[in-house]
Amino acid sequence: MNTFTxxxxxxxxxxxxxxxxxxxxxxxxxxxxxxxxxYLFTAKALSGTGGSSLSQFKSIAGTTDYTTYMLIGTTVWMWINSMLWSFGSSLRMEQMRGTLESNWLCPIPKISILFGYSISQLLISIIFIMVSVVEFKIFYNFVFVGNPLLALLIILISIPAVYGIGFIFASLVLWAKEANSMVFLVRGIMTIFCGITYPLAVLPNWMKKISQFIPMTHSINALRAVIASGAKIGDISREINFLIISGIILMLLGILSFFYTQNKAKTIGSLGHY
Structure with a gap:
């Protein structure tokens, strides 16, 4: 059988x-x-009469356009959230449907099942991002200042890191038999440490240091720099390098996590346990 079948x-x-x-x-x-x-409604209120507080926001965020700033952060958050709920819990859903064991008996590489889910979720994410850009333009007067192709490049090199996390998450969920609490934990960490709706400069130093190890922090920072400020590829080289390296590491860890979980399930016979 063809590996891709x-x-x-x-x-x-x-x-x-x-x-x-x-x-x-x-x-x-x-x-x-x-x-x-x-978030935008709250930011509008906090900006003060006539935007009197925007100068302080600019001093730490580098822009007064808090709308674009927050739209980028929340879009990445929604992408992660969707990935965790659908792709991240895909194996668990098969388990709950009672179809995982029969799929596991097929004479195929078992990880191909997870790759299939990741591609399906990726296609949905592409549609979601395209719809988001159109609706942002209609409802929020979204303005794309920088190079769209560079923004697309950032999204593409973020994919291995995002879905590497998804592989790890799917494996852990299959092992722990619980998705909801783990989704809330992971996306909560992303919300707090990645600066979804606020500049990282407002965080304590220890939280800033942790945020620098999360790939989504660099994805959001790079997208904001390109889309809102028109940054060039040289301006975001640090973020690009980090995303490439972390993507390779996380994807490898995700694949290893899957094989470990697969072997563990075989050893203790827990594949069909609810």
Whole structure:
């Protein structure tokens, strides 16, 4: 059997399920509008009469355009959140449906199942980002100052790190048999340490140091620099290098985590345990 056959079989299966329940796509239209709204409304209030507080915001964020600043952060957060809920808990969902064991009996590399889920989720993420940009322009007067191709490059080199985390997460969820609390923990860490809606300069020094080890921090910083300030590739070389290196490391760790979990499940016979 071709190595890619099971991968595309999983992708095809996931899309058939999604097209069977088209209401799922409604969330792709709603969340880009309503999720940032609360943060933007609060920022509008805190900016003071006539934007009197924006000068202080600029001194630590480098811009007075808090709308674009927050839209970028919340979009990355929604991408991570979607990845954790769908791809991150994909193996657990198969377990709950009672189909994981039968899939595991197929004479295929088992990790191809996870790669299939990752590709399916990646396609959904691409659609989500495209819809978000259009709706941001319509509802929030979003302005793209920098080079769109450079922004796309940042997203592309962020993918291995994002889905490396997803591989680790999916493996842990399969082992721990619990997704909800782990999703809340991981996305909570991202919210606090990655500066989703505020500059990292306001964090204590120990939190700033931790944030520098999280790839999403560098993705958000690079996207903000390019989209809002028109930064060139040389201006964000540090972020790009970190994303490439961390992506390789996290993807390798994710694959190793999957194989470890697979062997552990075989050893203790817990694959079908609810």
């Amino acid at each position: 099971p991968v595309f079989a999983v992708v095809r299966k996931e899309w058939r399920i999604m097209l069977r329940y088209p209401s799922w796509f409604v969330s792709l239209l709603i969340w880009p509008v309503i999720f940032p709204f609360g």
